[in-house]
Amino acid sequence: MVGTFSYKFDTPTFKGTSTFPTGLFINGKFVDPVEDATIDVINPTNAKVIGKVAIGSSRDVDIAVKVAQDAFDKSWGLNVAGSERGKLLWKLADLMEQNADELAALEALDVGKAYSVARNFDINGCIATLRYYAGWSDKDHGQTIETDENKLAYTRHEPIGVVGQIIPWNLPLVMMCWKIGPALATGNTIVLKPSEVTPLSALRMCSLVNEAGYPAGVVNIINGLGSTVGQAMSEHMGIEKIAFTGSTVTGRKIMEAAARTNLKNVTLELGGKSPNIIFDDAEIEQAVKWAAHGIYFNHGQACAAGSRIFVQAGIYDEFMKRFTAHSQALTLGDPFEPTTYQGPQVSQTQFDRIMNYIDSGKKDGAKVHIGGGRHGSEGYFIQPTIFTNCRPEMKIVKEEIFGPVAVVIKFTDEEDVVRQANDTAYGLASAIFTQNINLALRVAHKIQAGTVWINCTNFPEVNVPFGGYKQSGIGRELGEYALRNYTAVKAVHVNLGHKM
Numbered sequence: 001m002v003g004t005f006s007y008k009f010d011t012p013t014f015k016g017t018s019t020f021p022t023g024l025f026i027n028g029k030f031v032d033p034v035e036d037a038t039i040d041v042i043n044p045t046n047a048k049v050i051g052k053v054a055i056g057s058s059r060d061v062d063i064a065v066k067v068a069q070d071a072f073d074k075s076w077g078l079n080v081a082g083s084e085r086g087k088l089l090w091k092l093a094d095l096m097e098q099n100a101d102e103l104a105a106l107e108a109l110d111v112g113k114a115y116s117v118a119r120n121f122d123i124n125g126c127i128a129t130l131r132y133y134a135g136w137s138d139k140d141h142g143q144t145i146e147t148d149e150n151k152l153a154y155t156r157h158e159p160i161g162v163v164g165q166i167i168p169w170n171l172p173l174v175m176m177c178w179k180i181g182p183a184l185a186t187g188n189t190i191v192l193k194p195s196e197v198t199p200l201s202a203l204r205m206c207s208l209v210n211e212a213g214y215p216a217g218v219v220n221i222i223n224g225l226g227s228t229v230g231q232a233m234s235e236h237m238g239i240e241k242i243a244f245t246g247s248t249v250t251g252r253k254i255m256e257a258a259a260r261t262n263l264k265n266v267t268l269e270l271g272g273k274s275p276n277i278i279f280d281d282a283e284i285e286q287a288v289k290w291a292a293h294g295i296y297f298n299h300g301q302a303c304a305a306g307s308r309i310f311v312q313a314g315i316y317d318e319f320m321k322r323f324t325a326h327s328q329a330l331t332l333g334d335p336f337e338p339t340t341y342q343g344p345q346v347s348q349t350q351f352d353r354i355m356n357y358i359d360s361g362k363k364d365g366a367k368v369h370i371g372g373g374r375h376g377s378e379g380y381f382i383q384p385t386i387f388t389n390c391r392p393e394m395k396i397v398k399e400e401i402f403g404p405v406a407v408v409i410k411f412t413d414e415e416d417v418v419r420q421a422n423d424t425a426y427g428l429a430s431a432i433f434t435q436n437i438n439l440a441l442r443v444a445h446k447i448q449a450g451t452v453w454i455n456c457t458n459f460p461e462v463n464v465p466f467g468g469y470k471q472s473g474i475g476r477e478l479g480e481y482a483l484r485n486y487t488a489v490k491a492v493h494v495n496l497g498h499k500m
Contacts, residue, residue, distance in 0.1 A: 002030045003038070005051045005200065011336035013115045014105040018204065022053040024060055024223065025206040027067040028216030034059040039196050039223075044112035044344040045334060045379045053199050056224040058232035061191065064220040065238040068162040068189035071217030077159050077187045082138030089134035089184055092212040093127045099208065100127070103201055107173055108335040110200045112343040112380070113298055115336050125462070126177040129478070132462045133181035140186060140483050142490075150497030157487040159187035160265065164233040164242040166226075166254075167202070169195035169346050170301040170402075175245050176202055180219065182482040183243075191220045191239065193230055197347055199223045226250060234258060241265040243485060245303075247400075248426075248471050255474075267475035267485045269303065269467055271400040272428030275421035276306035276457055277411075277443065280314035282433035286455065288322045291406075294431060294457035296330060296384055299342050300404035301350070303472075304429035306457050307401060309408045310417050316410045320388075323408070324370055327384045332375050344380040345403060351380040354403035361387050361396040366407070392423060400426070414443060422448045427469025431457035450476070 002023035009016050021030035022038075038052040096103060103126075104119035113122075142155035163183050167175040172194055183190055194202035202221055209219045222229050230250075233239055234257035242264055244254050251268040258264045276294050278287045294306030311319045335343040345351045358372050371385030385405045390397050397407050411417040421430065429451040434440050444452040450468045453459055460466055460478065467476035475485055 002032055003052060003054065005041070005053065005203070007050060007109065009105050009109075009336075011105075011115070013336050013338055014101055016102060016105070018102050018106055020204050020207055022051065022203060024054055024056050024064075025203070025219070025221040026060070026064050027220070028210055028214075030206070033057060034063070041110065041200065042347065043109060044346050047348065047379055050109070053203065053223055055196060056222040056229050058228060060222050060224070061229055061232040061236060064191045064222055065162055065236055067217040068191055068220055069238060071215055072159070072161050072189040075215035076189055076218050077161070080187065082140070082185075082187075085185060085187060086134040086137030088212055088214055089130050089137060089181065092208060093130035093134065095208040095211055096123065096127050096130065100124075103173060103204065105336075106200045106204055108343070110198045111169065111172065111346055112335055114340045114343055116338065116340075117298070122171065122174050126173050129177045129181045129462045133185040136182070136480070136483060137185040140487065150495070152494040152496055154492050156490045156492065157186070157483075158490055160241045160486055160488050161188065162239050163188045163190055163486060164236070164239040165190060165192040166230055166233065166242070166244045166246065167192065167194055168246045169197040170298060170303075172198045173201040173205070176205065178477050178482075179243050183486045184218070186483055186486040188241075188486050189218050189220075191222060191233060193222050193224060193233060196223060196225055230254075231257065235261045237262045239264055241267075241486065243267040245269040247271055251473065265485070267477070268473040269475075269477060270428075270471060270473040271426055272303045272305065272468065272472050273308060273398070273400050273424045273426045274304055274306050274429040274431070274449070275308045275310055275424075275447070276431040277310045277417050277421060277433065278312065278315070278319060279432075279434040279436070279439065280312040281435045282315070283435065283455075284315055284319060284322065287433040288319065288326050290431070290433070290455070290457050291323060292326050292330070295406040296327070296342060296404050297458050299345055299382075300354075301346060301402050302458065303400075304451065304458055305402070306429075306431055307406055308397065308421075309406050310411045310420060311408060312417075313410055313412055320369070320408065324386065327370060327386060330384055332381055332383070342384065342404065345382055346380070348380060350402065351382065354382055354401055354405060357396055357399070357401045357403070358385060358405060361390075361394060364391070364394045364396070366390045366394060366396060369408070371404075392420070398424065414439070418443060418446045422446075425471045428467075428472035429453070429457075
């Protein structure tokens with residue numbers, strides 16, 4: 001029998017009860033998994049169990065893929081005009097807007113992020129994303145290509161079919177909307193796996209998908225472990241495309257599985273170790289505030305986090321003075337308190353991982369400028385941490401920590417900082433702070449990263465592509481570019497007069 005999650009929120013920022021089924025969502029219904037199994041949902045604020053959700057297996061993936069293919073063949077895909085797909089996406093966005101406070105509360109509860117951030121950034125961004133792709137649903141056209149007067153050639157952008165999508169735990173609802181938006185706009189059917197760590201918002205969305213009027217089988221949600229459900233999706237011969245956001249290590253496994261099986265199209269948005277370059281002429285107070293946002297946003301649990309902060313020697317001391325004060329003034333605590341900026345890390349596993357990196361930095365000789373320890377006595381809170389006296393070979397400089405830990409490095413000139421900024425296996429994002437636009441653009445063009453923010457950071461837009469260079473991934477999400485992930489280009493040649 002399908003279980004139910006029910007939670008009564010009685011907080012300063014949200015009051016209400018959220019109740020929804022916790023089964024797998026297949027063919028428009030919540031169902032029990034083939035192999036009866038559940039996993040605990042943990043509140044990261046106090047490490048207590050707040051519920052259980054069903055987890056699937058490869059057999060459930062098989063069922064979902066069959067259902068999704070049937071829906072693609074009979075009630076979706078090329079059977080539904082783009083304008084109609086757009087109406088459904090817009091309706092889903094409207095329903096998210098009507099339930100925005102509840103969805104934000106679920107994200108705050110499950111992930112541990114501040115409710116104000118979940119409400120104003122995550123949910124508003126999700127709604128904007130779905131509306132953006134609703135507008136694209138009838139505008140992703142092919143081309144008519146001139147050859148000669150005796151031949152007509154044109155291209156069609158056709159949906160791929162059944163696509164698999166695997167989303168992470170750090171921004172679950174945002175990542176879900178980034179993926180389902182372009183996939184549904186272009187007419188694909190979906191089998192999606194949320195993170196088993198943060199499954200609640202995806203399960204709540206299932207009812208909204210039904211309410212919006214999507215045909216059964218168009219969207220299917222299979223909660224489960226990466227080693228079972230994720231692997232089954234990556235290897236499945238009936239899934240022609242897979243999109244993944246998460247670690248580079250897992251991205252490699254997905255790419256390998258795709259190569260071993262049906263050579264499915266793969267989009268990967270992976271890790272990062274983003275440089276944040278602050279030149280002597282930067283507007284220092286703004287640079288401090290943006291740098292703090294760059295590393296502490298979402299408790300540092302962001303692939304684009306500006307975790308390597310390069311500060312030019314002329315303003316280094318003043319920057320450190322202000323950045324230290326700003327970091328120490330951040331409010332850590334209950335995500336539902338209105339003044340809270342930073343909540344807990346998402347899990348015990350992530351807490352331990354970050355603390356291991358902090359210990360590594362200490363052992364390697366870096367200086368803990370501030371922080372470096374646990375905050376409070378329960379939950380998974382970590383103090384905002386700044387390291388100085390860092391060398392390029394240190395793990396804390398080279399590897400993605402995914403927590404509120406910054407390394408600050410002094411540099412001398414443009415050539416010096418570009419070399420250091422590019423000395424990484426990653427290339428997801430970067431930021432530059434200067435009032436010299438020529439310098440800003442020159443350095444932006446030299447940085448090996450998919451995104452360069454100038455005089456801001458961690459500031460995406462739904463109509464601007466996002467993705468990485470090097471080991472930060474393959475392909476782009478957001479903007480018109482994301483449509484390419486979910487369409488196959490077909491060329492049609494029509495002979496009007498050529499004779500053999």
